[in-house]
Amino acid sequence: MNKQDRKVLACVDQSHFADTVADYAAWAARRMDAPLELLHVIDRHLERGSGEDHSGAIGFNAQENLLHDLSDKDAAVARAEREQGRLFLNRLRERALAAGAPSADMRQRHGALDDTLTEQEDGVRLFVLGRRGASAETALPGRSNMLGGNVERVVRAVHKPILTVTKGFKEPARVLLAYDGSAVTRKGVDMIANSPLFKGLPIHIVMAGKENKDGPKQLAWAQDTLSATGFEVVADHLPGDPETVIAHEVEAHDIDMLLMGAYAHSPLRALIFGSKTTDLLRAATIPTLLLR
Amino acid sequence: MKSFHQDWLANVRNDLLAGLVVALALIPEAIAFSIIAGVDPKVGLYASFCIAVVIAFTGGRPGMISAATGAMALVMMTLVKEYGLEYLLAATLLTGVLQIVAGCIRLGRLMRFVSRSVVTGFVNALAILIFMAQLPELTNVTWHVYAMTAAGLGIIYLFPYVTKAIPSPLVTIVVLTAVAIVLDLDIRSVGDMGELPDSLPVFLLPDVPLDLETLAIIFPYALTLMVVGLLESLMTATIVDDLTDTPSDKNRECVGQGVANIASGFIGGMAGCAMIGQSVINVKSGGRGRLSTLSAGLFLLALLMLVGDWVAQIPMAALVAVMIMVSIGTFDWNSIRKLRENPPSSSIVMIATVAVTVATHDLAQGVLVGVLASGFFFAHKVGRILQIRSAAEDEGRQRRYTISGQVFFASADAFIAGFDFKEVIDKVVIDVSRAHFWDITAVSALDKVVVKFRREGTDVEVVGLNKASATMVDKFAVHDKDGADDLLMGH
Numbered sequence: 001m002n003k004q005d006r007k008v009l010a011c012v013d014q015s016h017f018a019d020t021v022a023d024y025a026a027w028a029a030r031r032m033d034a035p036l037e038l039l040h041v042i043d044r045h046l047e048r049g050s051g052e053d054h055s056g057a058i059g060f061n062a063q064e065n066l067l068h069d070l071s072d073k074d075a076a077v078a079r080a081e082r083e084q085g086r087l088f089l090n091r092l093r094e095r096a097l098a099a100g101a102p103s104a105d106m107r108q109r110h111g112a113l114d115d116t117l118t119e120q121e122d123g124v125r126l127f128v129l130g131r132r133g134a135s136a137e138t139a140l141p142g143r144s145n146m147l148g149g150n151v152e153r154v155v156r157a158v159h160k161p162i163l164t165v166t167k168g169f170k171e172p173a174r175v176l177l178a179y180d181g182s183a184v185t186r187k188g189v190d191m192i193a194n195s196p197l198f199k200g201l202p203i204h205i206v207m208a209g210k211e212n213k214d215g216p217k218q219l220a221w222a223q224d225t226l227s228a229t230g231f232e233v234v235a236d237h238l239p240g241d242p243e244t245v246i247a248h249e250v251e252a253h254d255i256d257m258l259l260m261g262a263y264a265h266s267p268l269r270a271l272i273f274g275s276k277t278t279d280l281l282r283a284a285t286i287p288t289l290l291l292r
Numbered sequence: 293m294k295s296f297h298q299d300w301l302a303n304v305r306n307d308l309l310a311g312l313v314v315a316l317a318l319i320p321e322a323i324a325f326s327i328i329a330g331v332d333p334k335v336g337l338y339a340s341f342c343i344a345v346v347i348a349f350t351g352g353r354p355g356m357i358s359a360a361t362g363a364m365a366l367v368m369m370t371l372v373k374e375y376g377l378e379y380l381l382a383a384t385l386l387t388g389v390l391q392i393v394a395g396c397i398r399l400g401r402l403m404r405f406v407s408r409s410v411v412t413g414f415v416n417a418l419a420i421l422i423f424m425a426q427l428p429e430l431t432n433v434t435w436h437v438y439a440m441t442a443a444g445l446g447i448i449y450l451f452p453y454v455t456k457a458i459p460s461p462l463v464t465i466v467v468l469t470a471v472a473i474v475l476d477l478d479i480r481s482v483g484d485m486g487e488l489p490d491s492l493p494v495f496l497l498p499d500v501p502l503d504l505e506t507l508a509i510i511f512p513y514a515l516t517l518m519v520v521g522l523l524e525s526l527m528t529a530t531i532v533d534d535l536t537d538t539p540s541d542k543n544r545e546c547v548g549q550g551v552a553n554i555a556s557g558f559i560g561g562m563a564g565c566a567m568i569g570q571s572v573i574n575v576k577s578g579g580r581g582r583l584s585t586l587s588a589g590l591f592l593l594a595l596l597m598l599v600g601d602w603v604a605q606i607p608m609a610a611l612v613a614v615m616i617m618v619s620i621g622t623f624d625w626n627s628i629r630k631l632r633e634n635p636p637s638s639s640i641v642m643i644a645t646v647a648v649t650v651a652t653h654d655l656a657q658g659v660l661v662g663v664l665a666s667g668f669f670f671a672h673k674v675g676r677i678l679q680i681r682s683a684a685e686d687e688g689r690q691r692r693y694t695i696s697g698q699v700f701f702a703s704a705d706a707f708i709a710g711f712d713f714k715e716v717i718d719k720v721v722i723d724v725s726r727a728h729f730w731d732i733t734a735v736s737a738l739d740k741v742v743v744k745f746r747r748e749g750t751d752v753e754v755v756g757l758n759k760a761s762a763t764m765v766d767k768f769a770v771h772d773k774d775g776a777d778d779l780l781m782g783h
Contacts, residue, residue, distance in 0.1 A: 044537075045302070046536060046537050046538045046580075047298040047299075047302040047303060047538070047580055047581065048302055048303045048306070048580060049303055049306040049307070049310065049575070049577075049578030049579055049580040050306075050578055052456065052578070053452075053456045053576055053577060053578075054309055054310075054313050054456055054457055054458065054459055054577050054578075055451070055452035055456045055458075055459060055460050056313040056314075056316060056317050056459030056460060056461050056462070056573050056577065057448050057449060057451075057452055057459075057460045057461065057617060057621075058569060058572055058573055058576070058617065058618070058620070058621025058622075059449060059617075059620060059621060060620060060621075060625050061624065061625050061626055062569075062572050062576075062620075062621035062622075063531060063535070063568070063572050063621075063624070064624075064626060066535060066572060066575065066576050067534060067535055070535060070536075070537075070575075071537075074537065
C-alpha cells in the first residue's frame with residue numbers, strides 16, 4: 001500500500017467545527033501514521049444569482065458589460081475567500097502538527113463540496129468533516145446539533161470512510177459499533193479489524209431492533225473477527241428502536257465515537273422509506289464514523 | 293437529486309423576480325414578432341408562454357429564455373403571406389420534429405465550425421433585423437409617434453438611475469399608455485394589430501390537408517426554422533454559459549427546443565427559439581435556474597389574463613421603444629471598433645454574415661456564407677505553411693527536395709511550383725517525410741511532379757510518402773494521442 005496516497009483529508013471551512021475537525025483529523029493521522037491534508041473548498045455558488053438589478057434595460061454592449069460585472073464580483077469574492085482561507089488553513093495546520101499529525105498539507109479548491117470531494121477521493125483513506133459547515137450555520141443559527149445540508153450529500157457522493165465530528169475534541173477511548181449484519185456493516189467490521197485507527201480501544205458492538213434468525217450468528221461473527229485481531233469486544237443484542245437504543249448505550253457506557261455502515265440502499269428508497277443512516281446521524285451527539 | 297435542487301430550488305427568490313422582469317419584456321417582443329410574421333399577436337403570445345414553460349423542463353441550459361423570436365418570425369413571413377396561419381402551425385410542428393432529430397444525432401457538434409466572427413455577425417445581423425422590423429411603425433406617422441418613441445427610450449435608459457427595483461420597460465409601457473389614453477392621441481395601438489388572447493390556450497391540430505403537397509410547402513420553411521432556431525439557441529446557450537460560468541447540455545437543448553416547438557404548434561403558437569437579449573436580461577436580473585424560465589412563461593400568461601384589456605391600449609410607439617432597446621442591447625458595438633484591429637479576414641467574415649443576413653432576412657444563409665468564408669480564409673492561411681528546400685548532391689548529378697508543411701487543395705499549386713523541371717539532372721529525390729498530404733489533390737500534385745521529371749529523363753525517388761499520406765485517411769485522429777504534436781508540429 002502506497003503510504004503517500006493514503007491520506008487523511010480534513011474538510012474545513014470557517015465554521016465553528018474547523019478546530020475540532022483539525023483535531024480529529026490529526027488524531028486519525030497520528031494513529032494511522034498517515035499524511036494529513038487540510039482542504040478548504042471555495043464554493044462560489046454559481047447556481048445562485050445576485051439579483052440587484054431588476055431594471056430589465058439592456059444598453060450598449062450589454063452582454064460584455066454584464067460579463068465584466070459578474071466576473072468582477074466573482075473574482076472579489078474568490079480572492080477574499082482565498083486570502084482568509086490561507087490564514088485559517090495556516091492556523092489549523094499548526095494546530096494539527098501540534099496535535100501530533102505526522103505531516104500536514106493544505107490546499108484550496110473551487111467548486112461544490114460534494115463534487116470536489118468526489119474528484120479528490122482517489123488516494124484518500126479517511127474524510128473528516130464537521131456535522132455542518134459555515135453555510136448551514138448562517139442558514140440555521142442556534143440549532144447547533146442539526147445536520148448541515150452538505151453532509152448528507154457528501155456522505156452519499158464519496159465511497160470512503162467519513163468521520164463527521166461534533167464540536168469539541170475528546171480523544172476516543174471507547175467506541176460503539178452499530179451493527180445490523182448487513183453487507184455494509186460486515187465490510188465495516190473487516191475495515192476496523194484491519195485498521196490501526198482503533199487498535200487497543202475497547203469496542204462495544206450493538207445490534208438493535210427485532211431479533212431475526214441470523215442475528216446471533218452475525219453478531220458472533222463480528223465479535224470473533226474483532227477479537228481475533230486483538231480487540232477487547234463486548235457484543236449486545238438489544239431490542240427496540242435503533243435510534244433510541246444506540247443513544248442510550250452511548251450515554252450509559254460513556255462512548256466517544258459511533259461507528260456505522262452508511263447508505264446501503266439507493267437514494268430513491270431512502271426518499272420513500274427514510275434512511276436509518278440519516279436518522280442515526282441526526283440523532284448522534286458524538287463523532288460518527290461512517291463506513292462505506 | 294442534486295442537479296434537480298440546483299436547477300430549480302437553489303435560487304428561488306431571484307429566479308421568480310427575474311422571471312417577472314423577463315415576462316414584462318416578453319409581452320412587447322411577442323407582439324412585435326407576431327406582427328413581423330404577419331399573424332395575430334395572440335399567436336406569438338401563446339407561443340412565448342408555451343415555449344418558455346416547456347423549455348424550463350426540457351432545455352439543456354437552465355436560465356436561458358426561449359420564446360417567439362424575431363429571427364424565426366422573419367423566416368415564416370412569406371409562408372404566412374402565401375399560405376396562411378394553418379400552414380405556419382404545421383411548419384412549427386415539423387420544425388420541432390426536425391430539431392429533435394438534430395438533437396438525437398448530435399448536430400450541435402457542428403457548432404464548432406461556427407467561428408467567433410460568424411457569431412458576432414449573427415448577433416449584429418439579428419439586432420439590425422429587429423431594428424428594421426420597427427421601421428414600418430415609424431414611417432408615415434405623425435410626430436406624436438416619434439415623440440412617444442423618444443420619450444419611451446428616455447424612460448428605459450434613465451429610469452434605472454432612479455431605481456433598479458422596477459423594470460424600466462414596464463414603466464415606459466405604463467406611462468406611454470396613460471399618456472395616449474389621457475391625451476386621446478390618434479396613434480396605432482396593439483389592439484389595431486390583430487387579435488389578442490382572450491382565453492387560455494387550447495389544444496388544436498393545424499387545419500391542413502395531410503398530404504405530400506403540404507409537406508412540400510412546409511418542409512423548406514421547417515428546415516430553415518430548424519437551422520435558425522438551433523443556431524440562435526446554441527449561440528445564446530454559449531453566451532449564458534460564459535455569463536454564469538456554468539456548463540450546459542447542448543444536445544439536450546436541441547431536443548428541448550424541438551419539444552417546445554411541437555407543444556407551441558399544438559396550441560396555435562408559432563415556432564420560437566432562445567433569445568439573446570432576454571437571456572441577458574434574465575441573468576442580469578439574477579435568474580439562473582429553470583424556475584426563472586418557467587416563471588417567465590407563467591407570469592406572461594397571468595399578466596395577459598389579468599390585464600388583457602389594457603394590453604390592447606398600449607401604443608405601438610411604446611413597443612417600438614422596447615424593441616429598439618432590445619436591438620441596441622443585442623448589437624455588439626465593440627465589434628465596430630474591432631473591425632480595424634482584427635485581422636481583415638475575420639472582419640470580412642463578420643461583415644459578410646451581416647450583409648447576407650440583412651439582404652436575405654435569413655440568418656441561416658448568413659451563417660452559411662460566414663462559415664464558408666471562414667473555411668476559405670483558413671485554407672488560404674494554412675496553405676501558406678509549406679516549405680520546399682533543395683540541395684544538389686553527388687557532384688550536381690542528383691538533387692534532393694525536402695518538403696515540409698501542409699499539402700492540400702489550397703497549396704497544391706504552390707507545391708508543384710516549388711520544383712525546377714528545367715534542370716538537366718540524373719536523379720531527383722523528393723523527401724516528403726516531413727510534409728502532410730491531406731487530400732487526393734495533394735497526391736495527384738505529387739504524381740504530376742513525378743511525371744514531369746520522368747519526361748525530362750530524370751529518375752525520381754519519393755521518400756517517406758507513407759508517413760506523409762497518413763493524414764489522408766478520413767478517420768485520421770492523432771490529436772488526442774501522445775506524440776501527436778511530434779507528428780503534426782514537428783517541423
